[in-house]
Amino acid sequence: MRGLKSGKLHTANRDWRTLVDRGLDEPLPEDAEEREIEERARTEKAAALEQVFRSRLAVLIGPTGTGKTTLLRMLCALPEVASKGVVLLARTGKARVRLEEQTRQRGAGRTLA
Numbered sequence: 252m253r254g255l256k257s258g259k260l261h262t263a264n265r266d267w268r269t270l271v272d273r274g275l276d277e278p279l280p281e282d283a284e285e286r287e288i289e290e291r292a293r294t295e296k297a298a299a300l301e302q303v304f305r306s307r308l309a310v311l312i313g314p315t316g317t318g319k320t321t322l323l324r325m326l327c328a329l330p331e332v333a334s335k336g337v338v339l340l341a342r343t344g345k346a347r348v349r350l351e352e353q354t355r356q357r358g359a360g361r362t363l364a
Contacts, residue, residue: 260305267297274325
């Protein structure tokens, strides 16, 4: 294949869970059952954030309201990412504009449709 490039995974020693907690900027629920669910969700978000950071190409998919855009905002705020830039892809023009606004990455979005 022409143009195929191989590359190393990005590396960084970070406390991904702390980054998620700061990025969400909300305390854990007081109720024990809700707290356990939120703890699990934050652990999953931290693992996803690390995986997306380390990958040279990543696709985030999931139902509405699961934190995909929030995770991308956290990713884009990392100095290693901010200094090199990102390309954010969205299905529609409206989704692209919203993604750029939410991640604070004006002009970094492209529309697939």
